[in-house]
Amino acid sequence: xxxxxxxxxxxxxxxxxxxxxxxxxxxxxxxxxxxxxxxxxxxxxxxxxxxxxxxxxxxxxxxxxxxxxxxxxxxxxxxxxxxxxxxxxxxxxxxxxxxxxxxxxxxxxxxxxxxxxxxxxxxxxxxxxxxxxxxxxxxxxxxxxxxxxxxxxxxxxxxxxxxxxxxxxxxxxxxxxxxxxxxxxxxxxxxxxxxxxxxxxxxxxxxxxxxxxxxxxxxxxxxxxxxxxxxxxxxxxxxxxxxxxxxxxxxxxxxxxxxxxxxxxxxxxxxxxxxxxxxxxxxxxxxxxxxxxxxxxxxxxxxxxxxxxxxxxxxxxxxxxxxxxxxxxxxxxxxxxxxxxxxxxxxxxxxxxxxxxxxxxxxxxxxxxxxxxxxxxxxxxxxxxxxxxxxxxxxxxxxxxxxxxxxxxxxxxxxxxxxxxxxxxxxxxxxx
Amino acid sequence: xxxxxxxxxxxxxxxxxxxxxxxxxxxxxxxxxxxxxxxxxxxxxxxxxxxxxxxxxxxxxxxxxxxxxxxxxxxxxxxxxxxxxxxxxxxxxxxxxxxxxxxxxxxxxxxxxxxxxxxxxxxxxxxxxxxxxxxxxxxxxxxxxxxxxxxxxxxxxxxxxxxxxxxxxxxxxxxxxxxxxxxxxxxxxxxxxxxxxxxxxxxxxxxxxxxxxxxxxxxxxxxxxxxxxxxxxxxxxxxxxxxxxxxxxxxxxxxxxxxxxxxxxxxxxxxxxxxxxxxxxxxxxxx
Numbered sequence: 001x002x003x004x005x006x007x008x009x010x011x012x013x014x015x016x017x018x019x020x021x022x023x024x025x026x027x028x029x030x031x032x033x034x035x036x037x038x039x040x041x042x043x044x045x046x047x048x049x050x051x052x053x054x055x056x057x058x059x060x061x062x063x064x065x066x067x068x069x070x071x072x073x074x075x076x077x078x079x080x081x082x083x084x085x086x087x088x089x090x091x092x093x094x095x096x097x098x099x100x101x102x103x104x105x106x107x108x109x110x111x112x113x114x115x116x117x118x119x120x121x122x123x124x125x126x127x128x129x130x131x132x133x134x135x136x137x138x139x140x141x142x143x144x145x146x147x148x149x150x151x152x153x154x155x156x157x158x159x160x161x162x163x164x165x166x167x168x169x170x171x172x173x174x175x176x177x178x179x180x181x182x183x184x185x186x187x188x189x190x191x192x193x194x195x196x197x198x199x200x201x202x203x204x205x206x207x208x209x210x211x212x213x214x215x216x217x218x219x220x221x222x223x224x225x226x227x228x229x230x231x232x233x234x235x236x237x238x239x240x241x242x243x244x245x246x247x248x249x250x251x252x253x254x255x256x257x258x259x260x261x262x263x264x265x266x267x268x269x270x271x272x273x274x275x276x277x278x279x280x281x282x283x284x285x286x287x288x289x290x291x292x293x294x295x296x297x298x299x300x301x302x303x304x305x306x307x308x309x310x311x312x313x314x315x316x317x318x319x320x321x322x323x324x325x326x327x328x329x330x331x332x333x334x335x336x337x338x339x340x341x342x343x344x345x346x347x348x349x350x351x352x353x354x355x356x357x358x359x360x361x362x363x364x365x366x367x368x369x370x371x372x373x374x375x376x377x378x379x380x381x382x383x384x385x386x387x388x389x390x391x392x393x394x395x396x397x398x399x400x401x402x403x404x405x406x407x408x409x410x411x412x413x414x415x416x417x418x419x420x421x422x423x424x425x426x427x428x429x430x431x432x
Numbered sequence: 433x434x435x436x437x438x439x440x441x442x443x444x445x446x447x448x449x450x451x452x453x454x455x456x457x458x459x460x461x462x463x464x465x466x467x468x469x470x471x472x473x474x475x476x477x478x479x480x481x482x483x484x485x486x487x488x489x490x491x492x493x494x495x496x497x498x499x500x501x502x503x504x505x506x507x508x509x510x511x512x513x514x515x516x517x518x519x520x521x522x523x524x525x526x527x528x529x530x531x532x533x534x535x536x537x538x539x540x541x542x543x544x545x546x547x548x549x550x551x552x553x554x555x556x557x558x559x560x561x562x563x564x565x566x567x568x569x570x571x572x573x574x575x576x577x578x579x580x581x582x583x584x585x586x587x588x589x590x591x592x593x594x595x596x597x598x599x600x601x602x603x604x605x606x607x608x609x610x611x612x613x614x615x616x617x618x619x620x621x622x623x624x625x626x627x628x629x630x631x632x633x634x635x636x637x638x639x640x641x642x643x644x645x646x647x648x649x650x651x652x653x654x655x656x657x658x659x660x661x662x663x664x665x666x667x668x669x670x671x672x673x674x675x676x677x678x679x680x681x682x683x684x685x686x687x688x689x690x691x692x693x694x695x696x697x698x699x700x701x702x703x704x705x706x707x708x709x710x711x712x713x714x715x716x717x718x719x
Contacts, residue, residue, distance in 0.1 A: 093683065095467070114686075118464040120463075257572075259552075401684070408665075408667050
């Protein structure tokens with residue numbers, strides 16, 4: 001055969017072999033942002049906003065799109081929904097690229113420090129007074145600030161509270177628990193009394209759900225990681241953490257019927273199937289249950305809520321959930337993005353979060369939550385809520401999935417002490 | 433001279449990424465660098481960290497095992513289907529081909545969603561069927577939590593996705609084998625298996641070799657299937673293959689320098705694994 005042809009074939013084969021790995025981990029064509037935009041009115045453009053998960057209901061999105069178009073003639077707003085799962089990865093790749101970056105992004109409050117410390121977001125310190133100033137939830141502003149400058153402001157807050165079935169409580173003769181011991185007993189009893197229902201959970205806790213499991217760790221006095229003289233180290237193997245994780249294992253074994261390795265998305269499905277007695281979920285679960293398309297509106301009359309009680313009878317320290325919102329530093333539409341941020345933080349938009357059971361970004365709007373059972377539970381749950389460790393690269397711990405692995409292994413009956421020691425070692429490497 | 437266009441494309445498409453990858457693997461390149469800060473040169477540190485980390489070797493061994501198992505199963509099933517296509521009539525053959533084509537054309541994420549539903553612990557049809565057949569142990573069984581059964585599920589999915597390509601490629605090769613050869617062999621008293629072994633295989637050997645080479649390369653860099661299954665269930669550290677390992681290292685943990693260094697191991701591995709095939713291929717062509 002012709003020698004040149006043969007060479008080409010060899011080259012092509014080599015190219016195939018090379019391309020087998022050429023695509024990994026080298027997507028980093030970062031270019032400096034264009035500077036010196038001096039135009040008076042911003043150029044009309046299409047603005048891209050990333051919102052995550054189902055937390056912000058559709059009517060609110062529609063309102064935002066319409067209102068933005070009206071206030072900024074010629075410009076349009078496109079909302080792209082992102083999944084919470086894998087969000088840090090996607091932000092890492094997209095925010096670094098001038099051509100790919102969304103203009104405004106929602107980011108989990110615990111994930112915010114990872115991006116503010118590396119310069120991924122625009123400095124909005126000067127805009128903060130217009131956005132609400134001291135009225136904004138301070139913990140979230142802190143999470144979005146670094147080195148004296150503010151890069152991200154709160155979008156909304158919300159901590160998980162317990163949703164329960166009133167009819168099942170009545171059938172088992174259980175009162176609403178007032179401390180952790182009663183709560184655990186209720187969860188176990190519910191599962192025993194409903195053993196005939198397949199997959200029944202007295203307390204629903206899927207294996208990967210460390211975010212809701214954290215409440216039991218913290219209530220026992222434990223934590224994920226602690227700082228000592230500027231050095232972070234894992235704290236899961238301390239006696240207090242062990243006690244909390246042992247309780248988590250007991251709940252997995254004796255109270256939960258959820259898959260031992262599933263994630264916590266779509267909890268409304270087993271709930272609507274009548275397979276759950278209690279579950280610890282954020283307020284927007286109510287919206288999912290009430291949604292005729294995906295939920296079971298008939299069930300809502302049977303649903304009661306309370307804030308998870310701690311060992312001392314006070315609300316247990318649940319994970320302080322919520323989001324920050326920020327402008328991508330690489331965005332070409334800084335001015336329009338600032339307009340959008342202002343609209344999102346406006347009383348009119350924020351009070352809609354309150355109506356939907358989420359704590360709005362502004363303290364003065366909290367009354368909008370109302371006075372019903374759901375509002376009471378929301379407000380009570382937040383009083384003792386806690387953040388994940390404030391290490392700058394905490395998001396790396398989340399990105400490595402070491403906590404998902406730990407909880408799945410605990411759910412699967414592993415040795416808690418040994419698993420915690422391994423996880424501590426992993427966490428220490430990540431936070432180093 | 434004739435090679436210049438091919439070379440230019442190669443350099444343009446692969447040269448820059450490879451160059452960046454090489455540079456980054458010698459740098460302490462993290463999230464801050466991704467957003468514009470100058471990276472620090474660390475020499476061979478990234479490589480030393482990786483080579484001394486037993487986890488990398490575990491992942492590499494796991495990937496090779498997974499790759500060969502999947503490539504072998506895919507080749508056997510694909511070739512068997514191709515032979516079947518030559519033996520059955522027009523109607524059944526068309527049905528088979530359309531079925532294969534649909535499986536091949538289905539977007540990965542869409543089919544993965546369906547596969548997840550099939551294997552769902554509580555509502556999945558596979559557990560439902562098994563329980564109804566009398567295997568009560570499968571009620572609520574998590575298929576992904578155990579390492580071995582995770583990879584069984586992954587293998588089923590990966591093989592399902594790659595069989596159509598093998599079947600079509602080999603079938604195309606088989607149609608080129610002259611019927612007279614089979615007739616002659618049959619007259620000589622060769623059994624069906626002997627005819628396949630001594631007539632079919634030698635004649636379509638180049639096709640088989642190329643397809644097998646592609647399968648090995650593809651199965652070594654399998655990513656989407658593993659990544660999606662890890663989110664659905666399973667224990668990440670026990671189920672990482674080389675692709676997901678590099679992804680978690682780079683994008684999940686923001687260690688781009690380490691991830692770039694790890695990528696070189698994949699390159700090396702792919703070249704070593706495919707070298708044998710490339711040699712055989714080149715020799716075949718010389719005949």
